[in-house]
Amino acid sequence: MKRILLTAGLAALASAAPAQSKVEIFGVADVGVARVSGTGVSKTGLSTGGANISRLGFRGTEDLGGGLKAGFWLEAGMDVDTGAGKAAGSSGLAFNRRSTVSLLGHWGEVRLGRDDSASFLNTLIFDPFLTNGVGGTMAFTILGIPGAANATGGAPIQISNAVSYFLPPNLGGFYGQAQIARGEQPSGAPNHNQGNYRGLRLGYRQGPLHAALAAGKLHGDTSANDLTASNVGLSYDLGMVKPMLLWASEKRGSLKVTALQLGATAPLGNGELRASYGHYNTADSNADWNKISVGYGYNFSKRTQVYGTYGYVKNKDGASRSIGVQGLGATGTSPGGSSSGIEVGIRHFF
Amino acid sequence: MKRILLTAGLAALASAAPAQSKVEIFGVADVGVARVSGTGVSKTGLSTGGANISRLGFRGTEDLGGGLKAGFWLEAGMDVDTGAGKAAGSSGLAFNRRSTVSLLGHWGEVRLGRDDSASFLNTLIFDPFLTNGVGGTMAFTILGIPGAANATGGAPIQISNAVSYFLPPNLGGFYGQAQIARGEQPSGAPNHNQGNYRGLRLGYRQGPLHAALAAGKLHGDTSANDLTASNVGLSYDLGMVKPMLLWASEKRGSLKVTALQLGATAPLGNGELRASYGHYNTADSNADWNKISVGYGYNFSKRTQVYGTYGYVKNKDGASRSIGVQGLGATGTSPGGSSSGIEVGIRHFF
């Protein structure tokens, strides 16, 4: 009722009082200078999201009593180097990273909207570079998928039209998530499953140990184009160093890529050393490739870090993978060639 | 002067101090699960704005002294199910719902910018479903209008380039608004009136009674395509139930559609029952249709509501209207067929 009056413009501007506490503004501004190189060509310029993806968000929770809470979360990705947003098909801002409403209770959380896909998150959590920048793992969205109405280009990083259930915290370290999303095709159409997704993620985190597995399936325009993504992650914090293992596989028809990555982070001075080595195994064994990454992030504060990262990809004769970075892109690499990237940047949480 | 320095980047970041109180962030996050059905086809997925349109806004007022105030209001619509914004022609965010600066005094309010059109608001205020979701009235933007430079598709919901005057509050229950907007065509062009709009709204709200009428005219590319929208609303709050009546008509050339809708809301438990029945009468009497809607919204709090709504449309032989919902769309309906929609969602004010 109150909203109606506001919309209708009666005494509209009167109720401005103390609403600020309902909404938290948060985000990441991450920008750097990078150089990516392929076969006989390189590109130098500004990059963004080299340590953490740049974003601006609005979120809040409301205590409904009886252990129940409601929450909303709106999070827009952006390129700090150009100011562009990440709306589908344009450079405007949109809440492409997350746009959800949740109900939370002792029984867990039900979340509706656009969100990270369940089958993506492990590749981020068990990668020392969080999938970002010139050093990030390539163990996700490797295989394209033709005509996926609900995802762009391959196994989804974020997925729209999703309903998720999350286990409650305080299960002795166990956590988990089940997620379904709809491609929203009309019933009866030959490809009425197109874009439908379902995913599952289960993990255990206690003391120094963290282990998780996930799997997801995205329906293509035909069942031959259905895409399956599975992954397992493991890390153990030894104090001086935290080794981590990531196994991730994507399969579509006869195509299959399996990544096995060893990573580690280690505190050093006011910062953190990061390193990873990944082997990417394809159905065609001549199309495999490897990637090695090293980096260091120096923390001026909990919010502000300066980082430097180097990544190197070596292809077998049938592969031409190259290192790209958000805001600068990639250069071409010849089959069997190598590609490298170097980046120095600053990441600021707000 | 201060702004220049800021822009110029000298000591730019120094002046961040206590500005927060100048801007209120507000909005609605509304997302649900819906199914819409037509003739032999249905679609299931996530919807948004089923109870209140999802939005994010920034607004504030400044007291100028002497009873004068200045205010601004920037409000962007969005689809929570996908994170998409509602910019014209793209999925980026824009202040499509409202983008205005106001001067307010004892004499009323002058408001400049993009805003709800005067001839739209009654259809919202006197509809138990606020025009939204599977249950919302279809009594607005029924007739398309070719080539309207200042509006999309028909009688405008919001309109750009508008100047409005609002009567002050405290007129013993009377309120009103006059609005003109410009299509901004060059003078002398054959269609130099195209997109020009003028509208008027008058209402009376005192105790349990609320009555209002409005009319608006939008110029088309030719005078034969001028579109006129008129409506009358009436409601009376009996406590146990609040019946409401909405009459709305749109006319363009020989085309005319008139809607007559009976609605009611009734408090029930921690929530509200809603129902409406509308008859839509067209110039071609064989193209009439009817819609019936029922729903219930349960309030967890003043800010958070869970709702369920059902709507049903029955067409005469010459009509093929169907129920659509934001974020999911509609399915086709054969001439003379029926269409239905069901939706369960959560609406959170922030």
Next chain:
Amino acid sequence: MKRILLTAGLAALASAAPAQSKVEIFGVADVGVARVSGTGVSKTGLSTGGANISRLGFRGTEDLGGGLKAGFWLEAGMDVDTGAGKAAGSSGLAFNRRSTVSLLGHWGEVRLGRDDSASFLNTLIFDPFLTNGVGGTMAFTILGIPGAANATGGAPIQISNAVSYFLPPNLGGFYGQAQIARGEQPSGAPNHNQGNYRGLRLGYRQGPLHAALAAGKLHGDTSANDLTASNVGLSYDLGMVKPMLLWASEKRGSLKVTALQLGATAPLGNGELRASYGHYNTADSNADWNKISVGYGYNFSKRTQVYGTYGYVKNKDGASRSIGVQGLGATGTSPGGSSSGIEVGIRHFF
């Protein structure tokens, strides 16, 4: 901890607590009624940014200790008359005006991202109308540049992919900025410099005196299309009146335009009188034009101003320049004709 689980699982985004103070929301909402006229044609409607460009921004600084600070600044332009944003190629919102991360110390500031170009700012600072509205100077972005990947249409106002160094404040009135930006073309390409920009700005401001000069070069698709912009500004505040001089030149191949503008602002009552006269001299002397502008801004408060401005352009026989205004555009002017614009608006800082 909760945030970690939500987005990434790492301690990355852990600092969610009382974050409101980390972000300042700021902006300008400026909207008016304007009429622009050319040869035998005029256009009337709503304009925006007539006094200050309308914008919404988010910014903040963090004290890192030892005199070091980190800062971020995200600023989106918009049209208040329509609610549209200014993303490249669409009407969505984007941080087109500024999107930067900075490190600031006693040694100055390093700033990365999209920002005002060094060679634009003087035309704003030494123009009584700040380049805006019907009265603003035309002494910038006069010459187009074919195929500039990193700028739109001519000498850049803002530029992406920029690294800037600013001198520290407290240099006895001296300030300065060096800026480079990359078009981010692949090495080896024939036009690998395309879009590269470098600029320099130096100024002195002490007591009533303010003087500055700047120069910038933007590489075109060929070296014949390289564009050079240079300008000098001077102002002296006499108290009763503040005269200002702006000389600005743009050069591309054989094309050259040089503007010489005299301006003045003068406090009057609760506001400010503004006037300017500019002569625009082209390589083809028959294509010169002149512009004269007068205006007044009345301050209701420090934040809210009502303004009125009139501008008039007179072309020589070979020129057909006309007055345009954001949100309304311009009408055509015949070679040798005149153009005028008048605008009354309200500008509100928030």
